[in-house]
Amino acid sequence: MPNLTSGRLGPVQNSKMKHVGVFMRVNLLSIAMALCIGLLPWNEKWNTISIIVLFAGVLFDAVIKKRKYRLDLKRFFVGSGVFFVALLWLPLSDDLSTGWSYLERLLTAALFPLLFSMVVKYCKLNIRYIFFAFMASCLFRYLFFLGGLLEFELLFILDYWNEVLIQFNQFFKQKALHPSYFSMYLGFCAIICFYFYSISKSLRQRSFWIGSLFVFLLINLTLASKMPFVATIAALIFGVAFHLYKTSGSRGRKRYIVGLVVGLVAFGVYIYKVPNVIKQDIGNYYDYFSGKNSESLYDYNQYGTNYSLETWNRTNRIHIWKSSISLLKANFLLGVGTGDIRAELNNQYLVDGHPYLSNKDANTHNQYLDYFIKFGIFGFGILLFCFYTYVKSALNKSNPTYLMFLILALMCMFTENILSRQLGIVFFFFFQSLFFFSESKEVKTSACTN
Template sequence: MTKINWEYWQNLALVMAVITLPMPKYNLNTQAIILMIMVWLFSGDLFNKLKRIKIKKYQFLSISIWLFMFVIGLLYSDNLEIGFKNIIKAMPLLVIPLVCFSEDMSVKKVEYLLKWFCTSVICCALFSLTKATYFTYMNFGNYFYNYNLATLLNAHTTYYSLFCVGAILFFLYQILFNKNKIIYWLWMFFLLAFLYLLSSRMSVFSLGAGTFTLLYIKFGVRSLFSVLPISLVIVGALFSPNFQKREIGNSQFGTTTPTISSRILHWKAVVNAVKSDNVIIGGGSGTNKTHVYKSYEEYGFRKGAFHKYNAHNQFLEHFIYFGLMAFLVWSFCFWIWSKSLFKNQHPMLFSLMVVTICSMLTESILERQRGIVFFALFISLALSMKTKENEVYD
């Protein structure tokens, strides 16, 4: 009887998870994650897997803790149906770390996964540009712009911009730390052009932060000379035609973007809502957020009330669910991450973590599957990867 090569199937499941993440159909990524946990359950020695997880139990907990918080939050929730939906949605926060922390995640293996992720991001971007060209040729409208372009991938600009930033930083990492190949430059500039078409403001800031992170790890204090050029590029991008067109809502599809003042008003309304509800433990994982939408009305943020906007800030989003307890949990997470990554960090994964945290400042990343999987997968890889001192930098 032929023995099943479980390691092969586990690696294949991981590759499928990263490849399907940028793809238009959500169910493909869900199926890949289901395959990943099924292979994990039936392969290898469960005792040894749990032993590996125990070695990095705090790192594992720093990711999966949010699923446990949703389970606990169900105990004091008014709407159990919403609570169970949130628990199911957050399952990748447990499943993905289970697999990553129980496997042998070498630098070579992680970079192999990153290459597949970047390949998928590029292929999907080419696919959307092909569709946009066809629709423009058929006079269906201008799809080479912001949300209209992301719609062709069944994605929000926030998430696909996040994927593009991750891929750009991977190519920059290859150029700085490994091999300076022309193909890396070509794909990096292609994705920069695609990112410009998406016109996501936070993606520009997060890309600048991620770029500086790579430069600092590579050049140390000398990287401070890059602060001014990076800042000028960011300002130049924000005042470029595509970004300005979005600022004033001057597009064929009426796309608009929030101003700084409206976003601050948005966040004030969220804080006010939680303070009036239960500032210590929040509304629970099953909250219907009616108190938040009511607060939007009180603050004159009628658009947010009408469309039932989320907090557009991941830390405030968890504040709605769990109150001040959420900030205590986030403090634990940041402490674990900084302690783990500053000691023995991989430049690419460290920059991805910086990018993810930056994105969380203006978006509720963990409210949709793409954001949850991206967060769980790459933070897990960053914390579970085994590296020897100076292995990455030589």
């Protein structure tokens, strides 16, 4: 029996209290947020429901505990600037239905900044729960798709794997999840791995996380989405440079550089040896700009899709961007409004002799062009100020993970309208708000305070 009068507990009671302490430190809000963002790669409807439940839980907690909030309006409006600019420019639209539909998708661009501006006042989130959940979700989502592609009775036939490697490049385009968005998710998973690598102390932990980083890069490559992959590499290069700058001792830096070089060489050999659409497109763009006829390095039909060189020529982003710039010149000052860009751009495609793009309702495939055309120089200037503030905030906090996230997302916006679909809106504004409204350099691990 423990000596109760001494104020000490015996080993069994001590162990129980330790487990209770661990359980109490589990931040339920962090788990709820982890579930919210973890559902995003799986189903947009489930993700929407999880966001509603998350907000309802936070508001209920606020009412029960009678918390009083002092909302920093300036930071809130900057954090949700995209939503309010879209709202202000809605009256300029003739197609109000499309405009309202976009605002409905964009609502989380205001809700997440509101949520995180409230939460960080009384609760320090456990970012590890959120990161782990997002990585696990993306990995299992990939394996789920892969399981539907493989014929398991052929796995032990070596020639079959060559067929699998070829089909890997395009099989996501046949599924519900857009490859560009999922490639961006996997890129952020690689950044998360680097984050855990940078804070790990033991060699075993560091080896695990650097190995995991290259795994996410390899499976990212199979999606054949060029800009998200390049943006991931650019973000990681920045992270490596920052980490080298912070690493003390020449011996540690040398080992770090040697390991990195070995990994990059192995990765480069993989890219060179394995057939993939990225090499195909690089060759096509080289031929295009040099005035040659496009010649395929690999037959597109090998990738198990209806994609062809004819399709590549008709849907090329160069044609899309030329038409988008022509439309921008005609609406430079105030833009076309929040809801009219699709109709205006389709008309411009017809004028420029691209009926195929008009029939397909091809968007600008550049988020900056999209916003410039919608909101003109004034609205676009406001959004540039918002994005500048995000970068400045990351620099002021000396938060490399935040900066790497922004490099990834902002680069992806050059070739995809990331903030036009729920897949991109929720991803960007969830993590952007998480980093932007945190008070510290890194979001700390702690339980909520009462």
